[in-house]
Amino acid sequence: MSLKALIFDVDGTLAETEELHRQSFNDTFAAHGLDWQWDEALYGDLLQTAGSRARLAVWMRDHLGRAPDPGLIAALYRTKTARYGRLLAGGGVQLRPGIADLIDDAARAGLTLAVATSAGRVNVVALCDAVFGRPAFQVFDVIAAGDEVAANKPAPDVYRLALKRLGLPPADCVALEDSHIGVRAARAAGLAVLACPSHYTRHEDLSDATQCVNTYTEIGGAADLAARLSTVA
Ligand SMILES: [Mg+2]
Incomplete structure:
Protein backbone atom coordinates (compact mmCIF):
# COMPACT_ATOMS: atom_id res chain seq x y z
CA MET A 1 0.00 0.00 0.00
CA THR A 17 -20.04 14.52 19.39
CA GLU A 18 -23.16 12.41 19.58
CA GLU A 19 -24.27 13.46 23.06
CA LEU A 20 -24.09 17.08 21.91
CA HIS A 21 -26.13 16.16 18.84
CA ARG A 22 -28.70 14.43 21.08
CA GLN A 23 -28.91 17.46 23.38
CA SER A 24 -29.30 19.70 20.31
CA PHE A 25 -32.20 17.59 19.04
CA ASN A 26 -33.93 17.64 22.44
CA ASP A 27 -33.42 21.41 22.85
CA THR A 28 -34.82 21.85 19.33
CA PHE A 29 -37.93 19.79 20.07
CA ALA A 30 -38.59 21.91 23.16
CA ALA A 31 -38.03 25.15 21.22
CA HIS A 32 -40.60 24.02 18.64
CA GLY A 33 -43.15 23.08 21.31
CA LEU A 34 -42.84 19.34 20.66
CA ASP A 35 -42.97 16.92 23.58
CA TRP A 36 -40.44 14.59 21.94
CA GLN A 37 -37.48 13.44 24.01
CA TRP A 38 -34.67 11.22 22.75
CA ASP A 39 -32.94 9.32 25.55
CA GLU A 40 -29.60 7.62 25.09
CA ALA A 41 -31.01 4.17 24.25
CA LEU A 42 -33.44 5.56 21.68
CA TYR A 43 -30.75 7.77 20.16
CA GLY A 44 -28.48 4.75 19.84
CA ASP A 45 -31.15 3.09 17.71
CA LEU A 46 -31.70 6.25 15.66
CA LEU A 47 -27.98 6.47 14.92
CA GLN A 48 -28.40 3.47 12.64
CA THR A 49 -29.71 6.14 10.25
CA ALA A 50 -26.99 8.57 9.21
CA GLY A 51 -27.73 12.27 8.82
CA SER A 52 -29.95 14.47 11.00
CA ARG A 53 -32.76 14.97 8.47
CA ALA A 54 -32.96 11.29 7.60
CA ARG A 55 -32.95 10.50 11.34
CA LEU A 56 -35.89 12.83 11.90
CA ALA A 57 -37.78 11.20 9.03
CA VAL A 58 -37.21 7.74 10.48
CA TRP A 59 -38.37 8.98 13.89
CA MET A 60 -41.62 10.33 12.47
CA ARG A 61 -42.30 7.29 10.32
CA ASP A 62 -41.21 4.41 12.57
CA HIS A 63 -41.75 5.78 16.07
CA LEU A 64 -44.65 8.21 15.65
CA GLY A 65 -46.35 6.29 12.84
CA ARG A 66 -46.86 9.38 10.69
CA ALA A 67 -45.67 10.47 7.29
CA PRO A 68 -42.42 12.47 7.50
CA ASP A 69 -43.19 16.19 7.12
CA PRO A 70 -40.48 17.76 4.91
CA GLY A 71 -41.31 21.31 6.02
CA LEU A 72 -41.13 20.45 9.71
CA ILE A 73 -37.95 18.43 9.19
CA ALA A 74 -36.31 21.38 7.42
CA ALA A 75 -37.31 23.76 10.21
CA LEU A 76 -36.11 21.39 12.94
CA TYR A 77 -32.86 20.82 11.08
CA ARG A 78 -32.15 24.56 10.89
CA THR A 79 -32.80 25.03 14.61
CA LYS A 80 -30.85 21.90 15.54
CA THR A 81 -27.82 22.87 13.44
CA ALA A 82 -27.70 26.34 15.00
CA ARG A 83 -28.09 24.89 18.49
CA TYR A 84 -25.34 22.31 17.85
CA GLY A 85 -23.01 25.07 16.65
CA ARG A 86 -23.63 27.10 19.81
CA LEU A 87 -23.04 24.08 22.05
CA LEU A 88 -19.80 23.26 20.21
CA ALA A 89 -18.61 26.85 20.50
CA GLY A 90 -19.31 26.62 24.24
CA GLY A 91 -16.55 24.04 24.53
CA GLY A 92 -18.49 20.84 25.12
CA VAL A 93 -16.32 18.58 22.96
MG1 LIG B 1 -19.18 8.16 12.96
Whole structure:
Protein backbone atom coordinates (compact mmCIF):
# COMPACT_ATOMS: atom_id res chain seq x y z
CA MET A 1 0.00 0.00 0.00
CA SER A 2 1.29 3.44 -0.92
CA LEU A 3 -0.62 5.55 1.56
CA LYS A 4 -1.29 9.05 0.24
CA ALA A 5 -4.40 10.19 2.10
CA LEU A 6 -6.42 9.65 5.26
CA ILE A 7 -10.19 10.05 5.06
CA PHE A 8 -11.80 10.69 8.42
CA ASP A 9 -15.38 10.18 9.46
CA VAL A 10 -16.38 13.07 11.73
CA ASP A 11 -18.97 12.25 14.40
CA GLY A 12 -17.63 9.61 16.77
CA THR A 13 -14.27 9.48 14.98
CA LEU A 14 -12.71 12.92 15.31
CA ALA A 15 -14.66 13.62 18.50
CA GLU A 16 -17.38 12.16 20.71
CA THR A 17 -20.04 14.52 19.39
CA GLU A 18 -23.16 12.41 19.58
CA GLU A 19 -24.27 13.46 23.06
CA LEU A 20 -24.09 17.08 21.91
CA HIS A 21 -26.13 16.16 18.84
CA ARG A 22 -28.70 14.43 21.08
CA GLN A 23 -28.91 17.46 23.38
CA SER A 24 -29.30 19.70 20.31
CA PHE A 25 -32.20 17.59 19.04
CA ASN A 26 -33.93 17.64 22.44
CA ASP A 27 -33.42 21.41 22.85
CA THR A 28 -34.82 21.85 19.33
CA PHE A 29 -37.93 19.79 20.07
CA ALA A 30 -38.59 21.91 23.16
CA ALA A 31 -38.03 25.15 21.22
CA HIS A 32 -40.60 24.02 18.64
CA GLY A 33 -43.15 23.08 21.31
CA LEU A 34 -42.84 19.34 20.66
CA ASP A 35 -42.97 16.92 23.58
CA TRP A 36 -40.44 14.59 21.94
CA GLN A 37 -37.48 13.44 24.01
CA TRP A 38 -34.67 11.22 22.75
CA ASP A 39 -32.94 9.32 25.55
CA GLU A 40 -29.60 7.62 25.09
CA ALA A 41 -31.01 4.17 24.25
CA LEU A 42 -33.44 5.56 21.68
CA TYR A 43 -30.75 7.77 20.16
CA GLY A 44 -28.48 4.75 19.84
CA ASP A 45 -31.15 3.09 17.71
CA LEU A 46 -31.70 6.25 15.66
CA LEU A 47 -27.98 6.47 14.92
CA GLN A 48 -28.40 3.47 12.64
CA THR A 49 -29.71 6.14 10.25
CA ALA A 50 -26.99 8.57 9.21
CA GLY A 51 -27.73 12.27 8.82
CA SER A 52 -29.95 14.47 11.00
CA ARG A 53 -32.76 14.97 8.47
CA ALA A 54 -32.96 11.29 7.60
CA ARG A 55 -32.95 10.50 11.34
CA LEU A 56 -35.89 12.83 11.90
CA ALA A 57 -37.78 11.20 9.03
CA VAL A 58 -37.21 7.74 10.48
CA TRP A 59 -38.37 8.98 13.89
CA MET A 60 -41.62 10.33 12.47
CA ARG A 61 -42.30 7.29 10.32
CA ASP A 62 -41.21 4.41 12.57
CA HIS A 63 -41.75 5.78 16.07
CA LEU A 64 -44.65 8.21 15.65
CA GLY A 65 -46.35 6.29 12.84
CA ARG A 66 -46.86 9.38 10.69
CA ALA A 67 -45.67 10.47 7.29
CA PRO A 68 -42.42 12.47 7.50
CA ASP A 69 -43.19 16.19 7.12
CA PRO A 70 -40.48 17.76 4.91
CA GLY A 71 -41.31 21.31 6.02
CA LEU A 72 -41.13 20.45 9.71
CA ILE A 73 -37.95 18.43 9.19
CA ALA A 74 -36.31 21.38 7.42
CA ALA A 75 -37.31 23.76 10.21
CA LEU A 76 -36.11 21.39 12.94
CA TYR A 77 -32.86 20.82 11.08
CA ARG A 78 -32.15 24.56 10.89
CA THR A 79 -32.80 25.03 14.61
CA LYS A 80 -30.85 21.90 15.54
CA THR A 81 -27.82 22.87 13.44
CA ALA A 82 -27.70 26.34 15.00
CA ARG A 83 -28.09 24.89 18.49
CA TYR A 84 -25.34 22.31 17.85
CA GLY A 85 -23.01 25.07 16.65
CA ARG A 86 -23.63 27.10 19.81
CA LEU A 87 -23.04 24.08 22.05
CA LEU A 88 -19.80 23.26 20.21
CA ALA A 89 -18.61 26.85 20.50
CA GLY A 90 -19.31 26.62 24.24
CA GLY A 91 -16.55 24.04 24.53
CA GLY A 92 -18.49 20.84 25.12
CA VAL A 93 -16.32 18.58 22.96
CA GLN A 94 -12.66 17.70 22.46
CA LEU A 95 -10.80 15.63 19.89
CA ARG A 96 -10.62 11.94 20.72
CA PRO A 97 -7.29 10.87 22.25
CA GLY A 98 -4.63 10.28 19.61
CA ILE A 99 -6.43 12.08 16.77
CA ALA A 100 -4.45 15.34 16.98
CA ASP A 101 -1.12 13.46 16.99
CA LEU A 102 -2.19 11.26 14.07
CA ILE A 103 -3.31 14.26 12.01
CA ASP A 104 -0.15 16.23 12.80
CA ASP A 105 2.07 13.28 11.94
CA ALA A 106 0.19 12.54 8.71
CA ALA A 107 0.51 16.18 7.62
CA ARG A 108 4.26 16.14 8.38
CA ALA A 109 4.57 12.94 6.34
CA GLY A 110 2.99 14.71 3.37
CA LEU A 111 -0.31 12.85 3.41
CA THR A 112 -3.47 14.55 2.22
CA LEU A 113 -6.20 14.83 4.83
CA ALA A 114 -9.90 14.50 4.05
CA VAL A 115 -13.24 14.02 5.76
CA ALA A 116 -16.21 12.01 4.55
CA THR A 117 -19.24 12.57 6.75
CA SER A 118 -23.01 12.15 6.67
CA ALA A 119 -23.28 15.43 8.58
CA GLY A 120 -23.74 18.73 6.79
CA ARG A 121 -20.69 20.81 5.87
CA VAL A 122 -21.67 23.50 8.37
CA ASN A 123 -21.28 20.97 11.19
CA VAL A 124 -17.75 20.10 10.04
CA VAL A 125 -16.84 23.78 9.99
CA ALA A 126 -18.26 24.32 13.48
CA LEU A 127 -16.48 21.26 14.87
CA CYS A 128 -13.09 22.24 13.43
CA ASP A 129 -13.41 25.77 14.82
CA ALA A 130 -14.20 24.29 18.24
CA VAL A 131 -11.72 21.42 18.52
CA PHE A 132 -8.80 22.44 16.27
CA GLY A 133 -9.15 26.19 16.76
CA ARG A 134 -8.59 26.47 13.00
CA PRO A 135 -10.92 26.71 9.99
CA ALA A 136 -11.86 23.34 8.50
CA PHE A 137 -10.14 24.13 5.19
CA GLN A 138 -6.84 24.62 7.05
CA VAL A 139 -7.09 21.22 8.72
CA PHE A 140 -8.50 19.20 5.82
CA ASP A 141 -7.59 19.43 2.14
CA VAL A 142 -10.89 17.83 1.11
CA ILE A 143 -14.31 17.87 2.74
CA ALA A 144 -17.09 15.62 1.47
CA ALA A 145 -20.32 16.15 3.40
CA GLY A 146 -23.74 14.56 3.64
CA ASP A 147 -25.52 17.50 2.03
CA GLU A 148 -23.49 16.97 -1.15
CA VAL A 149 -24.51 13.37 -1.91
CA ALA A 150 -27.73 11.58 -2.80
CA ALA A 151 -27.40 8.73 -0.30
CA ASN A 152 -25.91 8.74 3.20
CA LYS A 153 -23.79 5.99 4.74
CA PRO A 154 -23.87 2.97 4.55
CA ALA A 155 -24.03 3.94 0.85
CA PRO A 156 -20.50 4.65 -0.45
CA ASP A 157 -21.45 7.99 -2.07
CA VAL A 158 -19.69 10.34 0.34
CA TYR A 159 -16.48 8.28 0.24
CA ARG A 160 -16.61 8.22 -3.57
CA LEU A 161 -17.03 12.00 -3.54
CA ALA A 162 -14.01 12.36 -1.23
CA LEU A 163 -11.93 10.10 -3.52
CA LYS A 164 -12.99 12.09 -6.58
CA ARG A 165 -11.92 15.35 -4.94
CA LEU A 166 -8.67 13.78 -3.75
CA GLY A 167 -8.01 12.51 -7.26
CA LEU A 168 -6.79 9.24 -5.77
CA PRO A 169 -7.77 5.58 -6.13
CA PRO A 170 -9.09 3.84 -3.02
CA ALA A 171 -5.90 1.75 -2.82
CA ASP A 172 -3.93 4.89 -1.89
CA CYS A 173 -6.22 5.91 0.97
CA VAL A 174 -7.38 4.72 4.37
CA ALA A 175 -10.74 5.50 5.95
CA LEU A 176 -11.10 5.98 9.71
CA GLU A 177 -14.48 5.10 11.13
CA ASP A 178 -16.27 4.37 14.40
CA SER A 179 -19.50 2.75 13.27
CA HIS A 180 -20.79 -0.27 11.41
CA ILE A 181 -22.60 1.83 8.80
CA GLY A 182 -19.48 3.93 8.29
CA VAL A 183 -17.28 0.86 7.85
CA ARG A 184 -19.77 -0.54 5.31
CA ALA A 185 -19.76 2.75 3.38
CA ALA A 186 -15.97 2.91 3.19
CA ARG A 187 -15.60 -0.77 2.27
CA ALA A 188 -18.22 -0.36 -0.46
CA ALA A 189 -16.07 2.44 -1.88
CA GLY A 190 -13.13 0.02 -1.98
CA LEU A 191 -11.22 1.49 0.95
CA ALA A 192 -9.18 -0.11 3.69
CA VAL A 193 -10.68 0.91 7.03
CA LEU A 194 -9.25 1.46 10.47
CA ALA A 195 -12.14 1.26 12.93
CA CYS A 196 -12.10 2.60 16.48
CA PRO A 197 -15.40 2.26 18.35
CA SER A 198 -16.91 5.29 20.06
CA HIS A 199 -19.34 5.64 22.97
CA TYR A 200 -22.41 4.87 20.86
CA THR A 201 -20.81 2.15 18.71
CA ARG A 202 -18.88 0.24 21.38
CA HIS A 203 -21.22 -2.76 21.06
CA GLU A 204 -21.37 -2.77 17.25
CA ASP A 205 -19.77 -5.42 15.09
CA LEU A 206 -16.91 -3.63 13.32
CA SER A 207 -15.30 -6.81 12.02
CA ASP A 208 -15.75 -5.70 8.39
CA ALA A 209 -13.01 -3.13 9.03
CA THR A 210 -9.50 -3.95 7.84
CA GLN A 211 -8.23 -3.41 11.35
CA CYS A 212 -9.82 -2.36 14.64
CA VAL A 213 -8.18 -0.53 17.56
CA ASN A 214 -9.60 0.46 20.93
CA THR A 215 -8.02 3.92 20.89
CA TYR A 216 -6.15 6.03 18.35
CA THR A 217 -3.29 6.30 20.81
CA GLU A 218 -2.41 2.74 19.72
CA ILE A 219 -1.42 4.14 16.31
CA GLY A 220 2.20 5.29 16.21
CA GLY A 221 1.72 7.82 13.41
CA ALA A 222 1.05 7.62 9.68
CA ALA A 223 3.84 5.15 8.91
CA ASP A 224 2.58 2.76 11.57
CA LEU A 225 -0.96 3.10 10.21
CA ALA A 226 0.22 2.24 6.68
CA ALA A 227 2.23 -0.70 7.96
CA ARG A 228 -0.68 -2.06 9.98
CA LEU A 229 -3.07 -1.93 7.06
CA SER A 230 -0.72 -3.19 4.37
CA THR A 231 -0.27 -6.42 6.29
CA VAL A 232 -3.95 -7.24 6.16
CA ALA A 233 -5.50 -5.14 3.36
MG1 LIG B 1 -19.18 8.16 12.96
